[in-house]
Amino acid sequence: MACRITELVLECRDPDKLAGFWCPVLGYEVIGHEPDGLELGLPGVPFGQGPPTLILAKTDAPRRGKLPLHLDVSPAGGDQETELARLTALGARPADVGQDGTESWVVLQDPEGNEFCLLRKDVGV
CATH class of the missing domain: 3.10.180.10 (2,3-Dihydroxybiphenyl 1,2-Dioxygenase, domain 1)
Incomplete structure (x- = not known):
């Protein structure tokens, strides 16, 4: 079980x-x-x-610092660059959580500042 x-x-x-x-x-x-x-x-x-x-x-209640858990999303039927443009148009914005620029993912925030990552791999439709 x-x-x-x-x-x-x-x-x-x-x-x-x-x-x-x-x-x-x-x-x-x-x-x-x-x-x-x-x-x-x-x-x-x-x-x-x-x-x-x-x-x-x-x-x-006010948010206290960085979330200890975040969501990762992957493009479904497209590439990371296209999906990044779509998410940005929906209201996502870049987030800096200490990444060095060599990551294969992009760190974003939703409209309330909750961090999430856009991964590179297309998971299909």
Whole structure:
């Protein structure tokens, strides 16, 4: 017996605004509304049957430093450069977390400043 990751929770100030970013980034939709947040996931995929859902949990607590866990995303059916342009157009911005420029990934921030990495390898559609 083993566990699987079924949900990732990201605390944020404005779940609706962040959903407007993460839904097109991941190809997700809002699949659940809670008084304190939103659940994003692939449309029509039963819970636990696909990739983890993303919970955007509303909080007014100030963020304390760099997140100890971050998301990595990969292009699906394209290259890193094209995907970087798409993510930037959606509101991502470059982040400096101490990289030296030789990395194969690009470090970005979502509209609330949460770091994530865009990897190079195309994972297909």
